[in-house]
Amino acid sequence: MDTDIVGRISANPHFKELVARRTSFAWLLTGAMLVIYFGFILLVAFAKGFLAIRIGTSVTTIGIPIGLGVIVAAFVLTGIYVRRANSQFDALTRKIVEETK
Numbered sequence: 001m002d003t004d005i006v007g008r009i010s011a012n013p014h015f016k017e018l019v020a021r022r023t024s025f026a027w028l029l030t031g032a033m034l035v036i037y038f039g040f041i042l043l044v045a046f047a048k049g050f051l052a053i054r055i056g057t058s059v060t061t062i063g064i065p066i067g068l069g070v071i072v073a074a075f076v077l078t079g080i081y082v083r084r085a086n087s088q089f090d091a092l093t094r095k096i097v098e099e100t101k
Contacts, residue, residue: 008100018092025084029077040070 009015043051043066051063 005100009096012096012099014092014095014099018089018096021092022085022089026081029081033074033077036070036073040066 044063051061051066053062054060055062055065
């Protein structure tokens with residue numbers, strides 16, 4: 001890539017805004033996922049009795065829906081990121097491309 005183009009992109013205020021917004025949003029979602037994941041791990045480590053509580057008369061314990069919730073949370077957080085990336089981040093990227101031409 002031409003160093004002149006790299007310099008123009010790096011100096012573009014929209015590029016700096018894109019990097020700042022994307023980074024802070026990614027850290028926010030990462031933090032949320034870490035809390036969910038390690039919260040579940042802590043439950044497994046220190047609250048086995050709670051996770052072993054049966055739901056109704058079936059063999060399903062309360063740990064099963066909580067574990068599935070961890071997996072679903074990962075998909076939901078990924079979807080939130082993709083939705084934001086496709087709308088706000090892509091709009092900023094288009095502005096950067098237009099201003100760099």
